[in-house]
Amino acid sequence: MEQLNNKISTSKLFIIAGLLLMAMGMLFGLTGAFQYIVTGFIKEYLSFEKIRPLHVSSVVFWIILGAMGGVLIYLQQYTGKKIFSPLLLKIQFGIFIISIAAILISYCAGIFGGREYWEFHPLLALPIAAGWILFIINFVKSIGSFKNQPVYVWMWLTGIFFFLFTFLESYLWLFPYFRNNVINDMTIQWKSYGSMVGAWNMLIYGSSLFLMEKISGNKKYAHAPIAFLLYFTGLFNLMFNWGHHIYTLPTYPFVKHISYAVSMTELFILGRIILLWRSTVSTARKNKNNTAYRFLMAADIWIFLTLLLAIAMSIPAINVYTHGTHITVAHTMGATIGINSFLLLAIAYDILHDTCIPINQNIKWLNRGYLTANISLLLFWVSLIIAGILKAKWQMNDAKIPFSTMMNQLKPFFILFFISGITMATGFFLILYSLMSNQIKCYFKILFQNRRQKQSQIPRLFALE
C-alpha cells in the first residue's frame, strides 16, 4: 500500500492541493464580495468577470481534488492493497495541477471562451477529461471485482462515471446543433450541470460513509438495505431532478414535471434525518472529542438546512420567487461550504492528522476555527437569504425601481455577507493551518533525518575504503 502516514504520498497531494485551492477560492471570493460593496474596486486589474470564475473554479477544483484524494486513499485502505498504477496516479495529478494553473492564469489574463462554471477555453477541458480517464482506469483496476461491494464502492463508481459523462455532455455546446438556440443550449447545459453536482456528491458522500464506518467500527451499515435505498434515492435525483434549475426556461414541460416529482423524494431523506435526530445527537455526544466526527456533524446540520431550502426551491411555484435571487446563492453556499467542504475537511483530517508530528499541538486552533467558521457561515447564509427575499420582492413589484437602486438597498446585507465572509475565511484558515502545518513540519523533520543518516554513513564508507 502507498505509505499513508509520514510520507506525503501522491494521493495525499490531491488533498493538500485541494486545501490550497480552497484558501485561494476564499481570497478570490472575498475580493468579489467586496466588489458588491465598493463598485468597480480594482476593476482595471481584476474586474468581476475575472474574479467570479477565479473564485468558482478554485472552489470547484478544491471539491474535485479533495473528492479524488479521499477516494484514492480510502480505496487503498478498503482493499488493503496498493493502487493499481502509482505512475498513472502521478501523471493524473500532474495533469490536474498544470491544467488548473493554466485555467487560473488564463482567467487573470481575461481569456475565457467557456460557459458559466467552466469559463476557461474549451481546449483546457481536454486535459481535465484525460486526467479523469486515468482516475477511472486506476480505480477500476484497483477495485478488481464488483461483486458484493459495500454501498460506498457503488457511490464511488457512480460518481466517477457520471462525472465524466456529464463533463463531456456539458461541452455539447461546441456543436452548433446544440447551441443554436438559447433554450436548447440552456436545457442541455443544466441537464449536465445538475447531474454533475450529483456525481461529485456521490464521491464525497461515499468517502464520508467509509469514514463513518471507520469511526463507528460498524461494517454492517454499508451493506444494509437502508443504505442502498438512500443510494438509489440519490441516484434517482442525480439523474432526473436537474430540471429545477430551469423552471422559468420555456423548455419541455415534462422536464420540469419530472424534476418536481423526483425532487420530492428528497423528503424521504429529510424525514429520515428528523427521525434519527435523537440518536444522531447521542452519537455526537459520544464522539464529541473526535475531530473528524465533529466535521461530519457540522455537515449533517448543513445537510438539514440546505435540504429544507432545496426542497422548497424545487416547488415551481416557490422557485418563481427564489430563482435569480441570492436565495439560490445561499443554497449553493450551504451545499458547497456547509456540506461538501465540511465533509471533505472531515476526510482531510482523517487522512492528514496521522503524521510524525502529532496534530494535538494545533487542536486548540482547529477547534476555534471550526466554531468561527460554523457561526460565520450561518450569518453568511442568513444575509444571503434576506438579500434574496428583498430581490424577490423587487422582481415581483409592478412599479420597479431601477436595478442599481435595488442593489444599493441590499448593501447592508452585502456588508454583513462580506464581514461574515471574512470571519468565516479566518475560521477556515485556522483549520487549514492546523491541518497543513504538521504536514510541513513532518516533511522537513524526515528530510533532515534522512540527511543526517546519509552524513553519518559517509565516514563509515571512508573507513571501509
Added chain:
Amino acid sequence: MPAKRQKLIILIVLLMAFLSNSFYLYTNLPLKYSASKKDADSGKLIWQKYNCNACHQVYGLGGYLGPDLTNVYSLKGKDYIQAFIQTGTGAMPEFHLSKKETKAILAFLKDIDESGKADPKTFTLKNDGTIEQ
C-alpha cells in the same frame, strides 16, 4: 441486504431511463435547428469570450452583479444596449468590442429576447405547485 439481483435490476432500470431521456433530448431538442442564425451564434461565442454571464443572467441563471438581460432588447432597445457596451459602467469594464462583435452581441440578445419572457410576474401559479408560462 437486498438481493444482488434486485440491486442490479434497479440500477439497470434507472440507467436505461436516464440514457433514454438523454437520447430523446439530444435528438428532439425543444426548438428546431435554424441555420439562419449566424450572427446570433457568433454573438453567443462573444458573450462567452468576454464572460458576460459572470455578472448578467439569462432566464435568471448567471451572475448577480448586473441585471437579467433576457428581455433587455425589447424593454430597453438596441441603442441603449449599444451605449452600455461601448462605454461600460461603474462596475462594468469597457470591453472595446469591435463593430462586428457589437452587432453579433445585439443579434444574440435579440434572439434571446424572442425566445420567451423571463419576468416572474408573467407566470401563472397553479394549486398543484406548478407554473404556467
